[in-house]
Amino acid sequence: MNISIFGLGYVGCVSLGCLAKNGHYVVGVDVSQTKVNQINSGKATIIEKDIAQIISEQKQAANIEATTNAKEAVLKTEISIICVGTPSSDKGHLNLEFIFKVAEDIALALKEKDDFHVIAIRSTIFPGTCDKVAQLIEKESGKKRNINFAIVDNPEFLREGTAVNDYFNPPLTLIGSDNKSAANKVAELYKKLPSEIIITDLQVAEIMKYVNNSYHALKISFGNEIGNICSELGIDSHKVMEIFCKDKQLNISPYYFKPGFAYGGSCLPKDLKGLQTLAHDMYVEVPVISSIDKTNEIQIQRAIKMIHQYGNKKLGFLGLSFKEGTDDLRNSPAVSIIEALIGKGCSICIYDKNINISLLTGTNKEYIDSKIPHLSSLMLDDAKKAIDTSDVIIINTREKEFIPLLKNCGDKIIIDMVRLDDSLLENSNYTGINW
Ligand SMILES: NC(=O)c1ccc[n+]([C@@H]2O[C@H](COP(=O)([O-])OP(=O)(O)OC[C@H]3O[C@@H](n4cnc5c(N)ncnc54)[C@H](O)[C@@H]3O)[C@@H](O)[C@H]2O)c1
Structure with missing residues (x-):
């Protein structure tokens, strides 16, 4: 294919x-005459392993x-790639x-061009x-989008220092x-590369680099x-993180990466607090670790706000424990929102097949008694009944x-904290907490 590339930096x-090595004819464009001259005399514009030879x-x-x-x-x-x-x-925007x-x-240029042109943004x-x-x-x-030209976002993931290897x-x-068809045409450019090609919504692609790079910065800061x-503490942190990375089920994995409701339960809040306090006692500043529970609290407040806008209606909660398959109510975010909404005078019923109040014991019972002492009067023993009465x-x-x-619940409003099932997205009265 014949490709023009705007910007001859990294x-x-x-x-x-x-792209040329992969068989395409490529015209580079830059405002810098020096960079243009470098390319035209067979020289790279940057210092980067293997690029001079290519x-x-x-x-x-x-x-x-x-x-x-x-x-x-x-x-x-036929394609222009913007780099x-x-x-x-100054304010932090791009x-x-x-x-x-x-x-x-x-x-x-398109004013004078009759053929369809694809513009891919790599920046x-x-x-x-x-x-x-x-x-x-x-x-x-004066030309029309998707008739005379099309826009594609095609973000670059290379890292300086290993850029050529990352490209391939x-x-x-x-x-x-x-x-x-524009997306498929751009995909053609990369058909010789070994990696998966993902074609998605424009805005999903546009936000991806921010998500990636923010997460990479978070990883570095957490580490x-x-x-x-x-x-x-005199502990070898490299040994710690090596073992941390060996857990491919929970640590280095897609697990926990689904946007949704706040975390809860007896372990995460307690152990996070323990680590924060340990650091605090040694005067070690850990702003990333210290802000995790604040983010969690914001998620609970977001849920309360979403639900309270319907505050005068009857609210039915499906599930009360901190996750499915358990009766552990300790630090369940649902308990926190119900406690807050009761305080605001809302009318509430709850269904959770795993909760049998008469069987709750120990710290689990103490916790719920301190938060919602009249829980039994709010519980229903049938999910359908909870839906029908709300x-x-x-x-x-x-x-x-x-x-x-x-x-089959008609036009009732559904607020989903856990993205229960994508088929519910079709319902116009359905809202997810963050989708
Ligand atoms: N450098 C990286 O490692 C890297 C990795 C992935 C993505 N990115 C992103 O890619 C984009 C480019 O980054 P870079 O590091 O290559 O930038 P760079 O500053 O090295 O190069 C940009 C080039 O664009 C040229 N330019 C500016 N205005 C122009 C115009 N009107 N017409 C033609 N050329 C023009 C400049 O002269 C310069 O040569 C950025 O959005 C960056 O965030 C960079």
């Missing part, structure tokens, strides 16, 4: 060389060229001025940017678009805080038995 130079070979094979003339590049190619910088603004400038340049952008770029191109070129072995190739605590149904545990009942 991402652009690597993409230019590697650029030299691809120049010799006449597979690459560079120019400062955007129009010329767009007119001789310009998106630095932080500064997208270079993206919009390139969009204008592409629009001016890191925030959700909504592709739509803005498309609007700008429509306005400047990415964790995945992500393509977001509202245009299937460092654990290291700081361990080192104060106007708003709150799902707290992932019990499959609720699904058919909720599908």
